[in-house]
Amino acid sequence: MSNVPADLLYTSDHEYVKKTSDPAIVQVGITDYAQGELGDVVFVNLPKKGDTLGAHAVFGTIEAVKAVSELYAPVAGEVVEVNAALDADPATVNRDPYGAGYMVKIRVADAKALAGLLSADAYKKHIGE
Numbered sequence: 585m586s587n588v589p590a591d592l593l594y595t596s597d598h599e600y601v602k603k604t605s606d607p608a609i610v611q612v613g614i615t616d617y618a619q620g621e622l623g624d625v626v627f628v629n630l631p632k633k634g635d636t637l638g639a640h641a642v643f644g645t646i647e648a649v650k651a652v653s654e655l656y657a658p659v660a661g662e663v664v665e666v667n668a669a670l671d672a673d674p675a676t677v678n679r680d681p682y683g684a685g686y687m688v689k690i691r692v693a694d695a696k697a698l699a700g701l702l703s704a705d706a707y708k709k710h711i712g713e
Contacts, residue, residue: 586617594707622648
């Protein structure tokens, strides 16, 4: 059974959105379910700080022993922080996807876009749990 925290928002592409202390900025990463499906993460290719992302646009890739997958921006906005620690230790995504294994922080272009994301219950249904 995957860890699906109730306080996060989710996409059908298996990214999560975590609100931060700044209401305009969200933390984005892949879900526990996604990291489990991928297996051991060996490389993460992320955007640069200052990059502008469109909603549902590819913002990077994640490579595991089994496969390479694209990462999709859950909302449009500007990348304000990139988790550089993943360069040295990409497996952090496997150990702590909702904490130290996050990918980027995004300044959301339109806060209303968050309403279109999945709740924890809806995501659990999406992954069959």
